[in-house]
Amino acid sequence: MNVHAYLKERQGLIDRTLNRYLGECRQHPDKLFKAMQYSVFSGGKRIRPILTLAAGELFGAKQKTLLPFACALELIHTYSLIHDDLPALDNDDLRRGKPTSHKLFGEGIALLAGDALLTEAFDLIARLKAVRALKPEVVLDLIHELARAAGMDGMVGGQSIDLEVEDQVVNLATVENIHLRKTGALILVAARLGAIIERATPKELGKVSRYGESLGLAFPIADDILDAEGNSSEASKAETRAAEGSRATYPSIVGLAAAKARAEELLERCLKEMKPFGKEAAPLREIARYVVERAS
């Protein structure tokens, strides 16, 4: 399969669906909504929602049932980027080469746009008709999985640890812990949601989870490698990190070669977990390869 064509088609699907969901008749203030739209449609690669679709389709789930969860994940990812960029956290002026939300709309609106996107993620799942076709206990399990991955035990917890160790010398275990929570938790749950929706067996869910966990760690390591080599499209972020000099990344602790070896090892684990699914798992395999190999 041509992974680039596959991703592009899927990105288009996610973009159109997000646009439709967000556009449903509402009473929100203009400026807030513009800020939300700006960040949602600012060129994200949509890896998380694409993972949900791919994992769900592996077990025969329908696209229309998967899309509300896939899009909720992308809204949560987007809110986390807006808040992460705020002066209270990373204080970044640019993201993907464009002004960050608070640079364009002010800190107050950026903060609120993040809050609104997080809230909207849960509202999507609760209000969309396609979700109501699922078994109710499955829907509540899915919301629980999503919230747990996004909250204090997952992504927000990871951001908090990242902040706490900001000016400290940290070891590899700490960097892995931050990566696994801050980025990994949402990648892992992206894959799990797809499998849970179609009620994969515990054994199947185990494989998808190990795939998701490995990919969730490989993803930020690949980002670290891109940053270290100065190949990041987020030039400003790489520069900021380099200038600060203090921020612990995978390559800064084990060196670039070992970081690359670790990413490759994690990719191998992803591929191994997908082996029993044969050809049907080609999308999940190729997504993993794409995520890791952009950095090598």
Place this chain on the structure above:
Amino acid sequence: MNVHAYLKERQGLIDRTLNRYLGECRQHPDKLFKAMQYSVFSGGKRIRPILTLAAGELFGAKQKTLLPFACALELIHTYSLIHDDLPALDNDDLRRGKPTSHKLFGEGIALLAGDALLTEAFDLIARLKAVRALKPEVVLDLIHELARAAGMDGMVGGQSIDLEVEDQVVNLATVENIHLRKTGALILVAARLGAIIERATPKELGKVSRYGESLGLAFPIADDILDAEGNSSEASKAETRAAEGSRATYPSIVGLAAAKARAEELLERCLKEMKPFGKEAAPLREIARYVVERAS
């Protein structure tokens, strides 16, 4: 009924339940969790969750089914206060006479504690066993109601309008709109959730909704009156507002006497809507009286 004794008993119940829910075995970072606990247990009056309990009990709902939703509401209210106090919005140093979250834990942790509390609100509903006894479509309706009231069409939308008009001369309609969204939406949904859980008839839900809407407007008007008279327990907030001089409140536009008359008129509406329910609605009546009359 003795409303003070009633509220105190209910506050104790909500406090104990929140403590139990938040204390369930987790893997969150210490500092983040301490910040969450600090704001959740900082002396809130628990009006919103108490409203949910009272409205639910009016229709015969069980306390254990109501508590997850009541507590989710209080977590959402708490997150909104933390974010509202941040320098990006109100920049308040004190709340209820104590240092605000960002003063104590730093802006980054305060931001994340708010994010985590909002996420945890939805997780509570999704994971607690008591919720799973409800009809599934009712649970999704409840989550949708809650998210809509909290998000861009409700509370966050109100904060956004409040921010946009910060340095403008505004009219009464704008102040009412801000009040109805920023404070009113969560008060309204607090009452509605209770009625929806026990599947009140459309007519009954209509009465509870009109009660909730009137109380949701009376509540911030009463706060404005307390601020204007300098009787607010949030002394710092009143001083800040007075010092800024620019922030539009109900009394600053129509005068103190007219503001009080408006609050009384809204209270009368609350009482009128509850009349057909007779004695059973005493708690909802007394809560409304308590909210409005603390300001008169």
